[in-house]
Amino acid sequence: MIIVIDFGSQFNQLIARRVRENNVYCQVEPADISLEKLKELSPTGIILSGGPSSIYEENSPTIDAGIFDLNVPILGICYGMHYMVHTLGGTIKQAGKKEYGFAELRINPGNPLFKEMDDSFQCWMSHGDSAKTLPQGFEITAQTDNTPIAAIADYSRKLFGLQFHPEVEHSINGAAMIRHFLFDVCGCDQNWTMKSFSEGAIAQIKDAVGDKKVIMGLSGGVDSSVAATLIHKAVGKNLHCIFVDNGLLRLNEKAQLEVSLLANLDMNIKFVDAQEKFLTALAGVTDPEKKRKIIGKLFIEVFDAEAKKVEGAQFLGQGTLYPDIIESKSAFGGPTSIIKSHHNVGGLPEEMNLKLVEPLQLLFKDEVRKLGLELGINEGLVWRQPFPGPGLAIRILGDITKERLDVLRKADDILIQEIKQAGLYRKLWQSFAVLLPIKSVGVMGDKRTFANCVAIRAVTSNDAMTADWAKLPHDLLGKISNRIINEVDKVNRVVFDITSKPPGTIEWE
Numbered sequence: 001m002i003i004v005i006d007f008g009s010q011f012n013q014l015i016a017r018r019v020r021e022n023n024v025y026c027q028v029e030p031a032d033i034s035l036e037k038l039k040e041l042s043p044t045g046i047i048l049s050g051g052p053s054s055i056y057e058e059n060s061p062t063i064d065a066g067i068f069d070l071n072v073p074i075l076g077i078c079y080g081m082h083y084m085v086h087t088l089g090g091t092i093k094q095a096g097k098k099e100y101g102f103a104e105l106r107i108n109p110g111n112p113l114f115k116e117m118d119d120s121f122q123c124w125m126s127h128g129d130s131a132k133t134l135p136q137g138f139e140i141t142a143q144t145d146n147t148p149i150a151a152i153a154d155y156s157r158k159l160f161g162l163q164f165h166p167e168v169e170h171s172i173n174g175a176a177m178i179r180h181f182l183f184d185v186c187g188c189d190q191n192w193t194m195k196s197f198s199e200g201a202i203a204q205i206k207d208a209v210g211d212k213k214v215i216m217g218l219s220g221g222v223d224s225s226v227a228a229t230l231i232h233k234a235v236g237k238n239l240h241c242i243f244v245d246n247g248l249l250r251l252n253e254k255a256q257l258e259v260s261l262l263a264n265l266d267m268n269i270k271f272v273d274a275q276e277k278f279l280t281a282l283a284g285v286t287d288p289e290k291k292r293k294i295i296g297k298l299f300i301e302v303f304d305a306e307a308k309k310v311e312g313a314q315f316l317g318q319g320t321l322y323p324d325i326i327e328s329k330s331a332f333g334g335p336t337s338i339i340k341s342h343h344n345v346g347g348l349p350e351e352m353n354l355k356l357v358e359p360l361q362l363l364f365k366d367e368v369r370k371l372g373l374e375l376g377i378n379e380g381l382v383w384r385q386p387f388p389g390p391g392l393a394i395r396i397l398g399d400i401t402k403e404r405l406d407v408l409r410k411a412d413d414i415l416i417q418e419i420k421q422a423g424l425y426r427k428l429w430q431s432f433a434v435l436l437p438i439k440s441v442g443v444m445g446d447k448r449t450f451a452n453c454v455a456i457r458a459v460t461s462n463d464a465m466t467a468d469w470a471k472l473p474h475d476l477l478g479k480i481s482n483r484i485i486n487e488v489d490k491v492n493r494v495v496f497d498i499t500s501k502p503p504g505t506i507e508w509e
């Protein structure tokens with residue numbers, strides 16, 4: 001196992017993913033982890049992440065310096081390298097010139113991290129400080145014009161430092177450097193595969209749950225579907241899934257879930273038709289936050305009522321992912337890797353006293369998709385784009401009515417069909433239609449119309465924190481617009497949203 005020590009970098013999850021892409025298990029741990037705990041984890045290698053602090057700042061993050069005596073290979077990245085240099089007796093100074101963005105890296109021979117690479121190539125820098133003198137035993141193994149010490153190594157102790165960020169895509173050869181660290185320096189085994197993970201997880205769930213019942217809410221999304229499938233493999237009919245139809249779902253949502261999960265798995269799924277309840281509660285509500293509150297509260301009520309019918313249930317399954325568990329604040333907050341408290345068991349009453357089963361809590365989203373395929377879930381479900389809990393309610397601006405929901409559902413379905421047809425569905429973080437609260441004038445078949453306007457929203461993103469509007473081809477936009485206007489009653493105008501996040505948000509409400 002590789003341990004990434006979180007010094008507050010916005011990239012530390014990316015480092016972990018880069019490691020796991022090589023089928024090597026990797027875990028992110030906070031910098032204040034004790035030496036004992038670290039020894040218990042018995043890592044094959046350690047990566048010290050970058051971070052926003054300067055080594056001489058008060059309260060800059062530190063880790064027990066005993067890690068350098070563990071006889072475990074260590075790679076320090078940016079701040080991680082500064083920490084290594086500073087702690088072992090070298091000096092770090094504020095650089096004369098800060099260096100952000102691309103730089104040409106020139107490497108010296110001998111560093112196994114740079115094995116079989118050209119003499120110079122592009123790397124991605126983001127730092128104010130740099131190393132000025134090195135601790136005993138270290139040598140300089142690369143430089144750039146602005147940074148004479150851009151990479152360092154102490155070969156006898158297997159300590160390495162990189163001033164730039166190998167984990168970001170813009171660093172040419174960055175992924176190869178991480179690979180060389182894993183295999184040429186640490187000698188890692190490649191035993192992290194979704195097959196081995198699922199076998200281990202099923203055994204663990206069996207062990208923990210025994211012959212007790214597990215309740216689980218299904219949303220139609222990939223996370224809850226994969227988690228439920230895994231739990232089902234472990235406990236079979238003792239898994240009781242609840243799917244609440246709140247009337248705010250996309251076209252064929254329920255049908256797709258039935259095809260994907262019921263057809264192959266004979267899973268216990270209770271479909272609860274609560275459409276009326278939600279639409280009644282939402283009637284006349286236009287404020288986005290009010291909509292969210294009403295939907296959240298009602299969902300808990302409906303789910304609770306169903307959950308209580310499952311007598312003797314002792315567990316609640318959830319599709320929590322690794323990024324939900326470990327959350328590192330960067331840039332502004334300093335390194336505060338926090339473990340979220342997971343006492344919120346879906347809002348279920350405390351007296352039910354359920355224990356959580358969260359089999360995906362070690363996985364990143366791309367791994368969940370791989371696992372889903374490994375478990376035999378169909379590609380259509382595994383590759384679904386994220387869909388917000390409040391559903392279409394936050395994509396209908398203004399009044400939510402059954403009629404308006406039907407208009408949006410049809411428009412959205414056409415848009416998704418065309419995006420898929422164009423081979424873009426998996427490349428986009430999200431793509432969907434929004435129903436605007438305005439009507440505009442049009443002319444159709446020589447007749448004046450006064451009808452609804454639909455907006456097309458399509459974004460690329462890695463994590464939904466920031467997003468860029470997708471540059472969809474004009475002919476595709478034209479086709480979507482034509483089809484929506486021709487096939488969806490009561491729509492006579494389609495517009496395309498060209499706002500990034502920030503300043504916009506992905507959803508319109």
Ligand code: XMP
Nearest residue numbers: 292386387388389390464501505506507508
């Ligand atoms: P925004 O609109 O804030 O959305 O840029 C970021 C991501 O979060 C999703 N989203 C939600 N998901 N409940 C959810 O479960 C919500 O209330 C909610 N609001 C936004 C959105 O679809 C996007 O992926």
